Amino acid sequence: MITIIADPHNYCSADAVSGTSGLEGDARGGLRPYQIPPLQDALCAKGPQDYVGVRQAIRRALDDGKSLTLHVTSRLLLHWLEDFIGYSGVEWVPVAPERDYRRIFGSDPPALFTPEVLLAANIATINVPPPGVAVDAAGWVLGERLHPLWSAPQASSNHLSELSTWVVSPGASIAPALYPLVQDCLTKWAAAMPAYGALHAGSLGADVTNLIRSAALRHYPAAWRQAHGLHHLPVASFALHRELWVQALRELGPPIEHYWREQVAEREPDQAWLQAALAAMSGWSHAELRMIEAVILRDPALLNAALVQTLRQKFGALHGAAVTLDELEQLVPPPQPAQPQADWSDQQWLTWATQAYMPYFAWTVRTQQPCAAQAAYALCYADWLAQRYPHWLTAVGSPLITSQFTLMRDLLVAQPDAVVVWLVADGLTWWQGKILRESCQQHGLHPQRYEPAVALLPSITSISKRALVTGILAPEEVHGTLAQAAQEKLTRVGVRGFVSYHEQEVLAAVRSSAPPQCVIWLANELDRQAHEQITFTDDMVVRAIIERFGQTLAKLRDRCIERGHPFHALIGSDHGSTLLPATAPTRRMPTATREVIDVWEDSPEPRSSNHTSARAAQVSADQHLQIEEDAWYHLDRLRYQLAHAYLIPRGYAAVGRRPTGWTHGGLTPEETIVPLMHLTPEPLVMHNLRLALSGRLQPQREGMLVLLLTNPNPAPLDHLVVRIADLQPVAIERIEANGRHETTLTYPARPLDGAELALPWTLDGQVLGVTHHQQGAARIAVRRLQSDTSMDDMFG
Numbered sequence: 001m002i003t004i005i006a007d008p009h010n011y012c013s014a015d016a017v018s019g020t021s022g023l024e025g026d027a028r029g030g031l032r033p034y035q036i037p038p039l040q041d042a043l044c045a046k047g048p049q050d051y052v053g054v055r056q057a058i059r060r061a062l063d064d065g066k067s068l069t070l071h072v073t074s075r076l077l078l079h080w081l082e083d084f085i086g087y088s089g090v091e092w093v094p095v096a097p098e099r100d101y102r103r104i105f106g107s108d109p110p111a112l113f114t115p116e117v118l119l120a121a122n123i124a125t126i127n128v129p130p131p132g133v134a135v136d137a138a139g140w141v142l143g144e145r146l147h148p149l150w151s152a153p154q155a156s157s158n159h160l161s162e163l164s165t166w167v168v169s170p171g172a173s174i175a176p177a178l179y180p181l182v183q184d185c186l187t188k189w190a191a192a193m194p195a196y197g198a199l200h201a202g203s204l205g206a207d208v209t210n211l212i213r214s215a216a217l218r219h220y221p222a223a224w225r226q227a228h229g230l231h232h233l234p235v236a237s238f239a240l241h242r243e244l245w246v247q248a249l250r251e252l253g254p255p256i257e258h259y260w261r262e263q264v265a266e267r268e269p270d271q272a273w274l275q276a277a278l279a280a281m282s283g284w285s286h287a288e289l290r291m292i293e294a295v296i297l298r299d300p301a302l303l304n305a306a307l308v309q310t311l312r313q314k315f316g317a318l319h320g321a322a323v324t325l326d327e328l329e330q331l332v333p334p335p336q337p338a339q340p341q342a343d344w345s346d347q348q349w350l351t352w353a354t355q356a357y358m359p360y361f362a363w364t365v366r367t368q369q370p371c372a373a374q375a376a377y378a379l380c381y382a383d384w385l386a387q388r389y390p391h392w393l394t395a396v397g398s399p400l401i402t403s404q405f406t407l408m409r410d411l412l413v414a415q416p417d418a419v420v421v422w423l424v425a426d427g428l429t430w431w432q433g434k435i436l437r438e439s440c441q442q443h444g445l446h447p448q449r450y451e452p453a454v455a456l457l458p459s460i461t462s463i464s465k466r467a468l469v470t471g472i473l474a475p476e477e478v479h480g481t482l483a484q485a486a487q488e489k490l491t492r493v494g495v496r497g498f499v500s501y502h503e504q505e506v507l508a509a510v511r512s513s514a515p516p517q518c519v520i521w522l523a524n525e526l527d528r529q530a531h532e533q534i535t536f537t538d539d540m541v542v543r544a545i546i547e548r549f550g551q552t553l554a555k556l557r558d559r560c561i562e563r564g565h566p567f568h569a570l571i572g573s574d575h576g577s578t579l580l581p582a583t584a585p586t587r588r589m590p591t592a593t594r595e596v597i598d599v600w601e602d603s604p605e606p607r608s609s610n611h612t613s614a615r616a617a618q619v620s621a622d623q624h625l626q627i628e629e630d631a632w633y634h635l636d637r638l639r640y641q642l643a644h645a646y647l648i649p650r651g652y653a654a655v656g657r658r659p660t661g662w663t664h665g666g667l668t669p670e671e672t673i674v675p676l677m678h679l680t681p682e683p684l685v686m687h688n689l690r691l692a693l694s695g696r697l698q699p700q701r702e703g704m705l706v707l708l709l710t711n712p713n714p715a716p717l718d719h720l721v722v723r724i725a726d727l728q729p730v731a732i733e734r735i736e737a738n739g740r741h742e743t744t745l746t747y748p749a750r751p752l753d754g755a756e757l758a759l760p761w762t763l764d765g766q767v768l769g770v771t772h773h774q775q776g777a778a779r780i781a782v783r784r785l786q787s788d789t790s791m792d793d794m795f796g
Contacts, residue, residue: 002061003069006078007095054081062089100124105137112138112180120177121145136188138181146174150182155189155196157237164208165244174204195236211236212248216282224259228252242317245284257287269295274302275310283314289321296328300367305332331367334359340380346388346399347734350452351718353381353669358430361670366536371581371652379651382667386633389457393473393641397736401453401464404572404676405471405489411568411678412495412517418566419510420518421556423549424469426461427527427664428573431538432546433675436571439550440679445557445569447768449678449715449737455575457635458616458646459672460665461527461598465574469499469520475641481601486520501601503552510559519556522601523549530577530662537577537662557681567681573674577662580614584652587631592624593617593647595656596665614654615665619645633667686767687712689735693724693778695747697757703747705780709763711735717772720765724778732765752782 054070054077061068072078084090097118101109104126109118121141129135136153143151149163166172174182179201190197199207214233217225225231249256260277267273274295281288292311296303308329315321337356340349357377364374392398408420428436430452437447456464456473462482467473469486478485483499490497498509498516506521525545530537553569560567589595596613619625619637622645627634633648640646648666649655664671690712695705707730711717716739720732727745735741756779763774 001067002058002084002090003067003093004081004084004090005069005071005093005095007071007073008075008078058084058090097123100126101137104128105140110137112184114180116177117180120175121181136185138184142178142181142185145178147172150185155193157193158239159189160193160195160236161239164212164238165240167204167208168244168247174201176202195234198233209248212238212240212244213252216245216249216284217252219280220259228255242284242319245282246286246319249282249285253285253287256285257291260288260291264291264295269299269302271302274307278310278314281314284318286318286320289315289318289324293324293328296331300331303328303331308332330362332363334363336360336373337377340377340384342384345733349381349384349388350399350454350673351733353673354430354452357381357669358673362431362536365579371583375581375652378668378670381669382633382650385454385457385667385672386635389454390639392454399452399454401455401468401572401574401674401676402471402473403453404468404570407449407678408518408570409493409495415566415568416517418517418568419515419556419560420568420570421506421510421553422469422518422520422570422572423553424465424520424522425526425549425571425573426465426522426524427530427575427577427662428571428674429537429576429670430673430675432526432542433571433573433677435538435543436546436549437675437677437679439547440553440569440571440677443550443554444681445550445553445679446681446683447677447679447715448684449676450768451676451716452673453572453676455573455672455674457640457667457672458596458613458648458665459575459667460596460613460616461574462596463642465522468572468574469522473641474643475637477643483522483601486522490518490520503548507552507555507559510556515560515563515565527577531659533661534579536579553679561681569677569679571675571677571679575664576670576672576674577664578615578652578666578668578670579662580652580654580659584654584658586654586656586658587649589617589656590625590627590632590647592619592621592626594620596646612656613665614657614659614663615648615671617647617655619647684713684715684768686715686772688774689717689763691722691761691763691774691776691778693759693761693780696781696783697747697752698783699752700749702749705745705747706742707745708740708742709735710740711738713737713767715767717765717767720763722761722763724761725759755782755784756780757782 054072057068057070060066072081085092097115098109098113100123101113101118104123113123122145123141126141126144129140135151139151139153143149147166149159149166152159182201182204186196186199186201195211198211210230211233213228214225214230215236215238217230218235222231263273263277269277274292277292281292296307308325311328312325315325335356337352337360340352344352357374360377361374363369364371392400404422408422411420412418425436433450437450441447456467458464463474466478466482466485469482470489472489480488483501486499487497490499495518496516497518497520498506499520499522500506500509501522501524503521503523506519509516509519525548526537526542529542529545533539533542549571557567557569594617596616596618598613619634622637625634625645625647627647631650633650635642635646635648637643637645647655652666652668654663666672690710692708692710693705694708695703697703697705705724707722707724709720709722709732714737716737717735718733720730720735722730722732724730724745727747730743730745732741732743758777758779760777761775763772765772
């Protein structure tokens with residue numbers, strides 16, 4: 001193929017055509033687009049003196065079937081070569097960009113459109129504007145070549161935001177030859193919006209970054225802005241993705257941090273200083289957040305719930321700030337728990353312990369506060385538990401952890417083809433249970449039940465975990481491992497089961513062609529970590545363990561669904577744990593007692609996994625036991641249905657030796673209250689409670705109404721408040737799953753019209769922490785006939 005580039009104005013010099021080679025487009029108006037091969041391989045013909053040589057070169061190329069490119073800049077020579085136009089095997093490529101401009105825009109190109117600009121824009125392939133639509137030529141060309149944003153006829157805040165986003169995005173580049181068109185557009189837009197005037201074609205990326213910085217740091221002092229080249233810039237209104245703000249301020253991180261260090265050094269921060277600093281800060285710099293965190297950690301008294309809310313509003317969109325903000329929120333002093341009352345119900349005690357005491361305990365440990373008040377609350381609970389616990393051993397519906405075994409059986413009775421994966425997480429505390437629930441929800445496992453339960457006493461693995469996985473107490477001496485006991489119990493109740501301490505074995509069991517009905521996964525990682533830890537047990541190491549649980553449960557769910565099996569996940573624990581205060585005493589082992597050895601059982605060499613309980617002692621001979629009654633809880637073998645009697649120190653104290661990290665075995669809330677969860681792939685379907693109001697009223701007489709609430713759901717409702725007309729609200733602590741609650745209300749004496757009275761009502765409560773609301777109206781009959789002899793009653 002012979003290609004003759006007809007370029008009488010010498011537009012296609014090496015510089016002019018840089019970057020335009022190989023561009024393709026359809027022929028328009030009989031003209032071909034510029035498909036110009038690299039000129040370094042072209043034979044240049046600049047005058048008539050080249051005529052003979054050119055003709056000979058063309059002849060040889062045609063005869064030999066070789067390719068040849070000729071770049072001809074002489075008008076006379078082009079005239080002599082016109083006989084090759086249309087010649088077979090010869091392609092004639094005329095270079096006339098100004099003619100293409102006239103074809104597209106209907107006028108001669110202005111001075112702005114030099115031949116170099118026209119060639120750089122590859123003008124021949126630009127689309128023709130729609131008929132009857134007036135366009136700016138520079139904007140239209142840039143809109144075709146760079147991005148449609150450049151063809152916008154008017155400036156606006158939204159346009160500036162979108163254009164800035166494009167400029168700093170990866171891959172956005174502008175050929176220098178197009179700078180005149182870019183500058184022309186910016187200048188026109190600046191007439192309507194001065195912020196565009198701060199942008200220049202040759203430094204567009206840097207200018208956009210500075211304009212974003214100017215907007216973000218607009219409240220910083222003028223001297224600081226001037227020192228960093230921002231004071232002269234207008235303050236634009238941007239709507240940008242958060243990453244663009246952060247990216248623009250990243251290089252200014254060190255000077256921003258230096259500025260705030262100087263501010264802290266000049267004046268001791270107080271609440272007024274914090275409010276002024278937050279008003280000036282951008283909220284898009286990690287350096288700003290680090291300085292706020294440092295100020296608060298130096299003086300925690302500055303922190304309160306309102307300040308945390310302000311920090312979330314300021315830094316909430318900053319990537320990675322959530323962890324810091326959550327940690328700061330945990331330092332906010334929680335409300336002082338109410339003093340427990342002796343006549344509270346079991347549910348009231350557990351609600352107080354989980355919602356009032358646990359946050360207070362966590363704050364005390366995190367911030368290393370004096371623990372006298374917290375210890376007093378824990379002692380109240382422990383005294384109550386020691387007295388109340390024996391009653392639960394023979395009661396139906398007690399809050400003991402043994403109820404989870406019953407739930408597992410009920411699920412398999414309802415769905416015999418289901419697979420129940422039961423994660424028994426040794427040492428899973430109440431606060432860690434919340435983290436695990438959130439992790440499971442993020443992985444598509446939805447809570448159906450989430451409630452506190454009480455560990456078996458003493459709260460040690462060998463007793464409490466055995467009871468959890470078998471559903472029964474062991475009042476006699478038992479032999480064999482916990483895993484063996486769990487497997488034997490599943491076999492005894494007719495459940496195909498599999499028990500393992502190892503994640504991979506659990507996954508393999510569920511992947512098998514005939515998966516078990518119940519897979520018990522005995523996981524000891526959390527308890528092991530707690531025994532070595534001296535800080536609060538919700539740090540990144542603990543969270544990584546919990547996240548692994550959530551990920552593995554999601555994998556198990558997927559395997560079951562793939563094979564068509566309904567999936568249920570149960571999560572339970574045998575005990576929580578506590579961190580003894582630095583002032584906690586260490587008590588000597590009383591006479592006739594011995595150490596309690598707890599076993600994890602998941603090591604190839606079991607003895608290496610043993611550890612001594614620092615919170616309990618086993619009684620070897622009751623008749624020789626001599627203790628101070630107010631210093632110990634004596635768990636009698638018969639009363640507490642144990643194989644041996646045990647001693648638990650009253651209050652925070654160690655037995656025999658002080659533990660290095662967290663420990664368990666005592667009666668405090670954090671040691672004995674654990675979460676029990678039931679999760680499924682499907683979200684909980686919540687049905688309305690059934691509210692029935694019965695009774696009959698008489699005008700001008702006080703009446704009695706009976707309120708009956710029925711919960712048809714598999715989850716309990718907590719903290720219910722029922723409001724009926726203008727009567728006194730009815731507060732109900734909890735209605736159990738598939739449970740009911742009945743109470744009476746007094747209706748005051750007042751005039752009543754008609755034979756029926758409509759009483760509007762509302763019901764508000766919580767299901768697994770989610771707000772539930774209902775409303776409706778009840779109709780009550782009004783008795784009209786009145787007499788001193790109660791004639792109505794005589795006739796029914």
